[in-house]
Amino acid sequence: MTETTPAAESPIPAQEPPVPSPHDAPLPSASETPKAAANIGVVGLAVMGSNLARNLASREGNTVAVFNRSPERTRALLSEHPEAEFVGTETVQAFADALQRPRTAIIMVQAGAATDAVIDQLTEVFEPGDIIVDGGNALFTDTIRREAAVRETGIHFVGAGISGGEEGALNGPSIMPGGSAESYETLGPILASIAARADDGEPCVTHIGTDGAGHFVKMVHNGIEYADMQLIAESYDLLRHVGGYEPAQIADIFTEWDSGELESYLIQITAEVLRQVDAETGKPLVDVILDAAGMKGTGTWTVQQALALGVPATGIAEAVFARGVSGRADQRAAVRATIDARPQPADVGDTFVDDVRRALYSSKVIAYAQGFDTILAGGAEYGWALDPGAIAKIWREGCIIRARFLNTIAEAYSRNRRLESLIADEFFASAVADGAPAWRRVVSVAALSGVPAPAFSSSLSYYDSIGAERLPAALVQGQRDFFGAHTYRRNDRDGIFHTLWSGDRSEVRTDA
Numbered sequence: 299m300t301e302t303t304p305a306a307e308s309p310i311p312a313q314e315p316p317v318p319s320p321h322d323a324p325l326p327s328a329s330e331t332p333k334a335a336a337n338i339g340v341v342g343l344a345v346m347g348s349n350l351a352r353n354l355a356s357r358e359g360n361t362v363a364v365f366n367r368s369p370e371r372t373r374a375l376l377s378e379h380p381e382a383e384f385v386g387t388e389t390v391q392a393f394a395d396a397l398q399r400p401r402t403a404i405i406m407v408q409a410g411a412a413t414d415a416v417i418d419q420l421t422e423v424f425e426p427g428d429i430i431v432d433g434g435n436a437l438f439t440d441t442i443r444r445e446a447a448v449r450e451t452g453i454h455f456v457g458a459g460i461s462g463g464e465e466g467a468l469n470g471p472s473i474m475p476g477g478s479a480e481s482y483e484t485l486g487p488i489l490a491s492i493a494a495r496a497d498d499g500e501p502c503v504t505h506i507g508t509d510g511a512g513h514f515v516k517m518v519h520n521g522i523e524y525a526d527m528q529l530i531a532e533s534y535d536l537l538r539h540v541g542g543y544e545p546a547q548i549a550d551i552f553t554e555w556d557s558g559e560l561e562s563y564l565i566q567i568t569a570e571v572l573r574q575v576d577a578e579t580g581k582p583l584v585d586v587i588l589d590a591a592g593m594k595g596t597g598t599w600t601v602q603q604a605l606a607l608g609v610p611a612t613g614i615a616e617a618v619f620a621r622g623v624s625g626r627a628d629q630r631a632a633v634r635a636t637i638d639a640r641p642q643p644a645d646v647g648d649t650f651v652d653d654v655r656r657a658l659y660s661s662k663v664i665a666y667a668q669g670f671d672t673i674l675a676g677g678a679e680y681g682w683a684l685d686p687g688a689i690a691k692i693w694r695e696g697c698i699i700r701a702r703f704l705n706t707i708a709e710a711y712s713r714n715r716r717l718e719s720l721i722a723d724e725f726f727a728s729a730v731a732d733g734a735p736a737w738r739r740v741v742s743v744a745a746l747s748g749v750p751a752p753a754f755s756s757s758l759s760y761y762d763s764i765g766a767e768r769l770p771a772a773l774v775q776g777q778r779d780f781f782g783a784h785t786y787r788r789n790d791r792d793g794i795f796h797t798l799w800s801g802d803r804s805e806v807r808t809d810a
């Protein structure tokens with residue numbers, strides 16, 4: 299299969315493979331590997347794959363076969379986790395032989411060429427009726443292509459987004475499977491058994507749609523993740539450099555916010571990061587981490603898709619651009635040398651901390667509204683009947699954006715399945731309107747003090763634009779008609795019009 303996914307660039311070095319222990323036992327040879335001993339298999343045993351394999355092995359009735367390109371990883375996993383009773387395999391053929399038919403294997407390797415390579419190997423040794431699940435962060439168009447190619451062989455191919463990081467993979471991730479309804483009949487119960495569970499006991503997995511639907515939704519999940527993280531980071535920056543709070547104090551503020559409507563995993567881990575002190579320097583860790591944010595590409599993909607679909611996902615885009623700006627070290631140094639970049643004093647008043655909380659909540663609503671707009675537009679474009687309420691529900695636990703807030707979103711979509719926008723829902727409309735004065739104060743203070751708040755600002759502009767009585771787009775249409783005879787519509791009658799700008803400036807109807 300051909301490779302179409304470029305490896306995403308990141309300034310953060312990739313994680314090194316674990317150093318195998320000298321006591322690692324050799325794997326059985328292909329002929330010694332027990333046949334049909336396992337009911338499920340995992341290929342790719344780095345952070346995610348090894349934890350997902352352990353999660354599977356911990357469930358009643360499962361025996362898990364494992365395979366990794368470099369056998370050192372397989373040996374290390376077997377020796378570190380004898381309790382899992384894995385069936386370790388050294389070749390793809392031994393892996394296939396170790397699985398009961400119809401075989402089910404989950405791939406957890408790097409997105410892109412690595413995934414294609416593994417699929418090619420598995421399709422060589424699997425048979426019609428078997429199921430290959432790609433649990434990596436594949437680009438959904440690759441998943442569409444792979445599903446079509448693998449289907450030709452009679453093997454089922456399922457692209458499943460899996461979120462929750464290493465801890466989620468081990469204890470219960472949120473899972474977003476695509477693929478055929480037929481393959482989900484077999485796969486659904488297995489995935490439900492390892493997925494996180496929401497407070498009401500529902501597993502955080504649902505059949506998202508055919509072919510690339512699961513990876514599309516996972517991609518947008520990550521786009522929202524970028525926006526959520528950026529908004530929290532901007533809150534920190536404003537509290538620190540305008541409010542004058544120290545990292546440990548901001549950690550306490552975030553912990554307090556976590557008891558309200560902002561309760562979320564990302565707020566919780568942010569507080570932990572801010573409390574961490576660097577052992578070497580005694581400084582807050584956040585002050586010694588290089589301020590260049592890495593990325594593997596899923597946020598960029600979301601914005602590219604939003605643009606292609608005509609969805610103004612401005613908050614997500616700003617979050618991607620903010621990471622991009624942070625990584626441009628030479629440019630930043632050159633510009634910094636020409637200006638006084640120190641934050642300017644700004645009058646913040648007594649309500650600043652609460653204002654930032656409200657600005658964060660309102661901006662977060664915008665990010666999710668834009669994310670769900672992207673999901674629904676993608677569904678319409680690619681022919682998937684995506685259910686926004688069901689998607690919100692499976693994000694309530696297990697994934698990186700898990701939050702109390704997702705319950706509220708699920709409720710909004712259960713009130714109206716065809717909501718035009720999340721902020722058109724009565725609850726969110728009034729919540730955002732209530733927070734708007736504080737949000738405006740925070741964006742003003744950011745601008746006056748010179749502390750960058752791109753996601754806060756663009757979210758507020760989006761809110762003001764999407765709700766505006768009238769937009770200056772009318773003038774843009776006039777400009778377009780002037781230089782390019784691009785025509786315009788009128789708001790007082792039907793038809794398409796052009797003004798004879800280089801003539802007598804009378805108006806003509808062009809569609810009559």
Ligand SMILES: NC(=O)C1=CN([C@@H]2O[C@H](COP(=O)(O)OP(=O)(O)OC[C@H]3O[C@@H](n4cnc5c(N)ncnc54)[C@H](OP(=O)(O)O)[C@@H]3O)[C@@H](O)[C@H]2O)C=CC1
Nearest residue numbers: 342343344345346347367368406407408409412434435463
């Ligand atoms: N890390 C995270 O928090 C999350 C990651 N994901 C996704 O899950 C997948 C796995 O992630 P992670 O565990 O971090 O591991 P990595 O993305 O770092 O991938 C490492 C794994 O890929 C294998 N691999 C690389 N190239 C090839 C190849 N050409 N042929 C066969 N195998 C190859 C490696 O094998 P070898 O040991 O031989 O090098 C190793 O098992 C990725 O798609 C990632 O985007 C999804 C959610 C969260």
Ligand SMILES: O=C(CO)[C@H](O)[C@H](O)COP(=O)(O)O
Nearest residue numbers: 461462592593594595596698
């Ligand atoms: O999929 C994930 C979580 O949902 C991964 O953690 C992903 O790597 C995060 O993206 P990035 O590395 O670009 O910040």
